[in-house]
Amino acid sequence: MAVAFDEMNGVDGQVRPAYAQLSSWLSEIRPDVLDFRRREAEVLFRRIGITFAVYGEADATERLIPFDVIPRILSGNEWRTLRLGLEQRVKAINAYIKDVYGKRECLRAGVVPEDLVFQNPVFRPEMNGQKVPHDIYVHIAGIDIVRVDADTFYVLEDNARTPSGVSYMLENREIMLRLFPELFSRHRVAPVDNYPDELLATLQSVAPIGAAADPTVVLLTPGIYNSAYYEHSFLADKLGVELVEGRDLFVKGEVVFMRTTQGPKRVDVIYRRIDDDFLDPLAFRPDSALGVPGLMAAYQAGNVTLANAVGTGVADDKAVYSYMPDIVKFFLGEEPILKNVPTWRCREEEHLSYVLDNIEQLVVKEVHGSGGYGMLIGPSADKASIAAFRSKLKAHPKNFIAQPTLALSTCPTCVESGVAPRHVDLRPFVLTGRDKIRIVPGGLTRVAMKAGSLVVNSSQGGGTKDTWVLDG
């Protein structure tokens, strides 16, 4: 594996321009001051965490996602390229989903194999031929980006269902502003706190055609036992919309209403943070107590907008991912601005045999896995797990893809021994409305807190950083 590119020090130890101020600040600040601020941040987070966070009822000492006080910095130029690439990618994803549930031209043209769509458990036949307002399926996308050198950003994953984490992006910035005013005085950092306004504008813009000028938007949560409940209530609060559970809604005459103290109130747009499977017990899982009976019928009648649309999972599994560059070319007629990580599809025989031969150097992922589960990192895995994965691969090759072990870029991070480089990724949030695509500069930077670790997922002990996009 190559030496990782450090976003502050490059590969040759020369401080890169965007990090000039931060680097000199880091060399000035006394380690005990930095450590004190780090602990202060933790207290603040614990307070907010205890105040908001949702974990098992039995365990009151709630686990926090570690927060690193050293920001991750992107120059204005880097961001401009990323932004264009993200817009392009999400446009293509929307066009692709429309096509899958519509004319299916990309399948006929052989851009994406049919079985990948039709045998995919997240394909929703209910959506065949279904119109959605303004042809937008993925209103909120979280595109995971990794970097390997000064110029190369790869898309690692497209999250087109119900991506989470944006509340950390917002709170990280608030905490940083409180703790490090002097660091901000040396930089001009693009704000992120307009995200809730942008999200609300996006959601209102996709209200059903014919809805009131001031459409009613709600956020649908599975409830207080969901691990992301904190984010749901946080966002509803910032958006100024009702945080509803399934039982707060009902459908009458294919129209969705919420139960309020002043009687039923019509709902136009539902920002749902609940999976397709649980949306409507009449249409999907009959045992779902989280959903709203009849919701799918109201949706199909065009009386309510769901954000994201039903069936967007066909665009975000890891097998479809490998076709994304072709999808961009097919639908937009453009070269993809953001590259994919080179990917071997184990469904193809040559690829499978390459993967089996080189498994020690590869990262093998389950096609439907997420959160860092169901994944093998060849170079750091022991013999037994490699053997286990080999047999899984042979039994169900279609369920897996493999990628080279990337030398993810690193950023200076506070660890026990001081400040040291740690691997990072980036999840920008892309909002697609009727009028335009909105992206708040930056996103959520996730950082692997353990030395050498490439796993940034919070479920695997990863942390987060504030992400700064600078002028110029």
Add this chain to the structure above:
Amino acid sequence: MLSRTADNLYWLARYVERAEYLARILEATQRLTSLPIAYIGETNEWESAVATAGCEHAFFEIYSEANEENVTEFLAFSTENPSSIRSCFEVARTNARAVRTALTMEMWDAINGTWLELKRFGNGPTTREELSRFLRWVQESSLRFDGSAYRTMLRNDAYWFSRLGLYQERADNTARILDVKYHMLLPANEHVGGPLDYFQWAAILRSVSALTSYHWVYRENVKPWLVADLLILKDEMPRSLASCYENLVRYLDAIAVAYGRQGPAQRLARGVRTRLQNAKMEDIFQNGLHEFIQEFIADNNRIGSTITQQYLA
């Protein structure tokens, strides 16, 4: 606002109020039972505490005898009793989390802090001293929650619904304690003025935190009909039935004005308030205090379910 949100706020306030009331009952009972038998008679004060809490039936399904240990466990710490202090705080906190955004930071801190601290008491204090500390703590927690609601909430429907819960619970509690002790409040000649009654009445007043108020209002020794007068008709007494209904009517009216229409809840509550305003203590005793209170409790329950139907369901 969402009916579920209003419902959660209403019950959140009710459960916190109930927890405080249970702590007061236990405290008053503890005090009574540490007096010599000659002062309080042969009555089983622990049984009467269970009755006052309105859960006699549930209690005797689990226990055969009402003694200090069983009653304290049941009313304060039992997880089997859905109305124990612990259960009240648990439910209150769950409700609070579900409506996190409708609460102010201070309210959330108060209820969440209480819930976290509750765990520190484990399965319950082992000594009387610890129990006393626990009971004080429960009352302080309720004061803190109520105070933060009063001082920080916007005066809108969220506030009004939480007040409705509080006053309905309080009215129910005051009525129950009067009812359980009513036989002692009746001016039966042989008892009046004896030391036995004195301590019982003092205990009643204490459990609704009205002992000092009593002296300020009447400037007299504790007399049974005056205790009843204070707890039923005196609207300057914050736990009296009259005062609770002043407030219920006020907040129901505020909701009606804001929503531009009223319903059966408003009419029923006004009816009860008018009856309390026009009532005289002599008449109440004449027609039977027990009957009066039973009727009040039924009315209060009816208004509760009417509020639920009208707004919370």
